[in-house]
Amino acid sequence: MLKKFFVILFLILILPFSVQAHTTLLSSTPAEGETITQALDEVQLVFGTRIEEGSTMSVEGESEAFEFDSIMVAEDSMAGEFSEPLANGNYRILWNIIGEDGHPIEGEIAFSVSVEAEEEPVTAPATEEKAEEPAEQSVSASEEGAAPEAAEEGSNLLVTTVLVLAAALVIFGIYKLLTKKK
Numbered sequence: 001m002l003k004k005f006f007v008i009l010f011l012i013l014i015l016p017f018s019v020q021a022h023t024t025l026l027s028s029t030p031a032e033g034e035t036i037t038q039a040l041d042e043v044q045l046v047f048g049t050r051i052e053e054g055s056t057m058s059v060e061g062e063s064e065a066f067e068f069d070s071i072m073v074a075e076d077s078m079a080g081e082f083s084e085p086l087a088n089g090n091y092r093i094l095w096n097i098i099g100e101d102g103h104p105i106e107g108e109i110a111f112s113v114s115v116e117a118e119e120e121p122v123t124a125p126a127t128e129e130k131a132e133e134p135a136e137q138s139v140s141a142s143e144e145g146a147a148p149e150a151a152e153e154g155s156n157l158l159v160t161t162v163l164v165l166a167a168a169l170v171i172f173g174i175y176k177l178l179t180k181k182k
Contacts, residue, residue, distance in 0.1 A: 024047065025095075025109075030043070045077065051097045053073055057096070058093075059094070062089050066082065066086065088112075
């Protein structure tokens with residue numbers, strides 16, 4: 001009787017572990033909390049596994065929602081294009097995907113757009129300086145987005161490790177009980 005109890009307990013504990021393996025968002029352009037300083041006419045999301053057709057996304061502004069002209073889903077990424085760049089303001093990308101495991105997953109990414117109005121350049125050196133500034137800012141913005149991704153990966157690794165250790169302890173307990181009976 002005790003042997004059956006532990007086998008059933010083992011099956012109950014091992015089944016939820018396989019269900020917890022959902023697709024996660026690995027990166028996005030724009031990244032969470034990023035301030036875009038150049039005209040934004042495309043959004044790209046990259047996920048941990050393959051995503052299925054039927055996955056969607058939209059952008060909400062402070063007072064209205066914006067639909068993409070086209071959304072392309074390819075393997076583990078989804079990209080959407082606008083016909084016109086977004087105006088300055090705060091926005092949220094609302095995404096809803098169907099993961100490879102068939103589970104729907106949704107999320108949102110907050111970002112802002114702050115594009116300076118273009119001025120007529122007086123001299124050529126001033127144009128070069130302006131061209132260098134956005135490049136430096138975009139590098140720092142991509143570095144900022146790397147920290148949350150690393151934290152999420154570390155968190156997933158910790159959860160997986162704990163789950164594997166728990167399963168190993170249950171298997172060891174069942175083994176000891178079975179060998180003790182003989």
